[in-house]
Amino acid sequence: MKTVGSAEEANKAAAKAFFAAVDAVDRKAVFELLDAEYRMTMPGTGAVVGRDEHWRFIETMKGAMDDMTHTAEIVAAEGEYVFTQGRASGTHTGPLAGHAATGRKSDARFINVLRFREGRIVELFSLMDNVTLGLQLGFDPL
Numbered sequence: 001m002k003t004v005g006s007a008e009e010a011n012k013a014a015a016k017a018f019f020a021a022v023d024a025v026d027r028k029a030v031f032e033l034l035d036a037e038y039r040m041t042m043p044g045t046g047a048v049v050g051r052d053e054h055w056r057f058i059e060t061m062k063g064a065m066d067d068m069t070h071t072a073e074i075v076a077a078e079g080e081y082v083f084t085q086g087r088a089s090g091t092h093t094g095p096l097a098g099h100a101a102t103g104r105k106s107d108a109r110f111i112n113v114l115r116f117r118e119g120r121i122v123e124l125f126s127l128m129d130n131v132t133l134g135l136q137l138g139f140d141p142l
Contacts, residue, residue, distance in 0.1 A: 008077035011116045015082040018114075018121060019070040025062050027055060035120040042126050054124075065090030065106070082114045088128065092137045099139050108133040 014033055021029035031051060040054045041047070049057070062068060068090030076083045089107040092099075108129045115123040134140055 008079070008082075010119060011080070011082045011114075012075050012077050014116065014119060014121070015075060015084055015112075015114050016072060019072055019084075019086075022058055023069050025058065030055065030058070033121055035117060035122045038120075038122060038124070040124040040126060042128070044127075044130070060096075064092060064094045064096035064101075066093050067091050070110070080116050082116065084110075084112045084114070086110055088133075096137070097139075099137070102138050104137050106133050106136040108136070 018030065018033045021033065034051050034054075036051075038051045038054070040049050042049075047053075068088060070086060070088050072084045072086040074083070074085040086109070087107055088110055089105070091105050092102045094101050109132070110129065111127045113123075113125040114121050
């Protein structure tokens with residue numbers, strides 16, 4: 001039987017694996033980490049999406065910033081929750097929110113709260129600094 005501490009460590013490792021899979025555009029790995037009932041909430045956008053919609057969002061972002069990477073600088077766990085704070089960085093190489101590629105680099109911060117059930121992500125609350133992202137890319141914040 002897993003102890004709470006070992007479950008928390010496993011969930012933290014899974015959160016880091018999720019970012020790595022997103023950066024690698026590895027759909028199979030992403031979907032292995034997401035529960036069938038997965039939902040992502042993005043405050044400020046009104047979006048609450050499931051796995052397929054989130055995957056399309058990942059593809060859109062990687063199409064706009066093909067070198068985009070996520071760096072989780074802080075990863076903490078409490079029970080079934082994992083909290084991450086970090087940076088999403090990349091170069092604007094493709095269309096994004098109606099804007100053509102600018103070639104500009106972006107380094108914007110994020111905070112995520114992930115809820116796990118039986119080792120899989122059930123919920124993701126993702127808050128991205130879209131003001132900084134938009135300003136760095138040279139257009140009105142997303």
